[in-house]
Amino acid sequence: MSARIVYKGGLLLDRSGVRRGDLAVDGGSIVAAGGEVAPRPGDIVVNASGGLVIPALVDAHTHLRVPGGEEAETLETGTMAAAMGGYAAVLAMPNTSPPLDNPARVAQMLAGAARLPVRVLSSGTITKERAGAELSPLAALAKAGVRLVTDDGSGVQDANLMRRALQYGAELGLVVAEHCEVESLFGAGVMNEGALSAGLGLRGIPAVAEEVMVARDIELARAIRGRLHLLHLSTGRSAELVARAKADGVPVTAEVTPHHLFLTEELLSGYDSVYKVNPPLRSGDDRRRLWEQLSQGVFDVIGTDHAPHPRWRKEATLDDAAFGMLGLQHALAAVYTGALGAIEEGLVPQGLPDAVSASIAAAVGSQAEAERLGWLWRIVAMMSWQPAQLLGLDENFVGRLEAGARANVVFFDTSAEWTPTSNSILSKAGNSPYLGVGLKGRVVDVVVEGRRLVGSGELIYEGNWE
Ligand SMILES: [Zn+2]
Numbered sequence: 001m002s003a004r005i006v007y008k009g010g011l012l013l014d015r016s017g018v019r020r021g022d023l024a025v026d027g028g029s030i031v032a033a034g035g036e037v038a039p040r041p042g043d044i045v046v047n048a049s050g051g052l053v054i055p056a057l058v059d060a061h062t063h064l065r066v067p068g069g070e071e072a073e074t075l076e077t078g079t080m081a082a083a084m085g086g087y088a089a090v091l092a093m094p095n096t097s098p099p100l101d102n103p104a105r106v107a108q109m110l111a112g113a114a115r116l117p118v119r120v121l122s123s124g125t126i127t128k129e130r131a132g133a134e135l136s137p138l139a140a141l142a143k144a145g146v147r148l149v150t151d152d153g154s155g156v157q158d159a160n161l162m163r164r165a166l167q168y169g170a171e172l173g174l175v176v177a178e179h180c181e182v183e184s185l186f187g188a189g190v191m192n193e194g195a196l197s198a199g200l201g202l203r204g205i206p207a208v209a210e211e212v213m214v215a216r217d218i219e220l221a222r223a224i225r226g227r228l229h230l231l232h233l234s235t236g237r238s239a240e241l242v243a244r245a246k247a248d249g250v251p252v253t254a255e256v257t258p259h260h261l262f263l264t265e266e267l268l269s270g271y272d273s274v275y276k277v278n279p280p281l282r283s284g285d286d287r288r289r290l291w292e293q294l295s296q297g298v299f300d301v302i303g304t305d306h307a308p309h310p311r312w313r314k315e316a317t318l319d320d321a322a323f324g325m326l327g328l329q330h331a332l333a334a335v336y337t338g339a340l341g342a343i344e345e346g347l348v349p350q351g352l353p354d355a356v357s358a359s360i361a362a363a364v365g366s367q368a369e370a371e372r373l374g375w376l377w378r379i380v381a382m383m384s385w386q387p388a389q390l391l392g393l394d395e396n397f398v399g400r401l402e403a404g405a406r407a408n409v410v411f412f413d414t415s416a417e418w419t420p421t422s423n424s425i426l427s428k429a430g431n432s433p434y435l436g437v438g439l440k441g442r443v444v445d446v447v448v449e450g451r452r453l454v455g456s457g458e459l460i461y462e463g464n465w466e
Contacts, residue, residue, distance in 0.1 A: 095151070356374075
């Protein structure tokens with residue numbers, strides 16, 4: 001029998017709000033949440049007084065690179081990085097080699113991940129071979145348990161194909177997720193187009209390459225009532241288009257990434273290809289506008305777009321290097337650090353449920369502390385139960401810390417200040433933009449479906465990662 005785990009002296013933050021109290025996990029389930037839990041001999045006691053106990057995270061945008069990209073990442077290394085980041089479940093993106101465009105390929109990938117302690121879900125492609133010409137067998141994918149389809153890595157260029165995908169998606173209960181990029185506008189760009197790219201002599205990717213497809217797809221979803229999800233939106237205008245569409249009642253959800261919330265194009269000034277990512281890091285003005293829309297509740301999901309690459313694909317000139325950066329391990333800390341910046345700029349989260357605001361007011365004294373917790377609530381919602389809902393995950397992922405629930409629990413130490421180093425990276429790849437960067441807040445303890453995977457900030461699970 002495994003030891004009981006007791007989180008002492010922290011704040012519990014879940015879907016219902018924030019409250020002071022201890023939390024105990026025993027035999028795979030939460031056995032107490034709130035109030036005081038007296039430790040017993042043999043218990044593992046985690047001092048949670050520096051931060052928050054939260055429901056484990058769910059990533060709706062992970063490139064696990066299996067099959068075909070095992071030089072960059074494997075199911076084992078990808079899920080280890082996920083566990084270290086506080087993730088209990090990840091959605092594998094289908095732009096693999098070959099792509100996950102039919103049930104047999106999906107089943108094969110999932111079989112490889114079945115015994116891992118982190119839950120792996122599969123997406124499927126919108127089009128066969130992700131070639132943008134013919135729809136994948138969407139009904140068969142849906143029957144095989146796929147809930148979200150995407151050609152991520154490319155946008156669906158043909159508007160009529162996207163229209164039909166939304167039509168079938170609506171019938172089949174599929175979320176159709178778009179990587180918004182008009183290829184003819186994107187060209188051969190390597191970074192955000194603007195004064196900085198011109199000054200650096202680098203080819204730019206204009207914001208409209210994204211925004212035109214955002215606008216097109218919103219209009220398609222409005223006409224068809226299909227279930228549209230927009231991936232990794234990076235510009236202020238994209239976010240504002242979503243806000244307008246939602247106000248109109250268009251069935252659209254939207255994702256933003258930790259790196260677009262935390263990093264900006266200035267990082268490209270040193271010509272370091274670790275910062276080459278698609279969509280590109282944008283201007284400080286775009287970043288501010290993303291936070292503005294986030295404060296209004298416009299985004300539904302923060303997805304990592306974790307994109308591992310082997311060394312040789314990144315250690316190249318900006319023109320030749322691959323797009324993409326690691327995300328899973330440092331996502332929550334990066335977003336929290338970014339949120340502290342947004343607070344300094346005077347942004348306040350709007351439109352929290354009344355019960356949540358009331359619980360925060362009851363749990364803490366000062367207005368400033370209440371605003372910080374309001375931000376944390378919205379962030380955790382976007383990284384835990386909201387992506388779980390998008391992906392149709394079961395009742396173990398509904399974001400409630402209460403006795404009887406399956407234990408998917410993270411201790412996030414908001415008092416920690418730290419700087420990630422390359423030897424702490426668990427991904428097989430090393431292309432993290434957060435190495436050497438000061439971060440605030442750290443995932444230090446992680447329980448996934450009752451198993452303690454991370455303790456004191458280290459991967460401690462000794463069971464099977466294969
Ligand atoms: Zn993408």
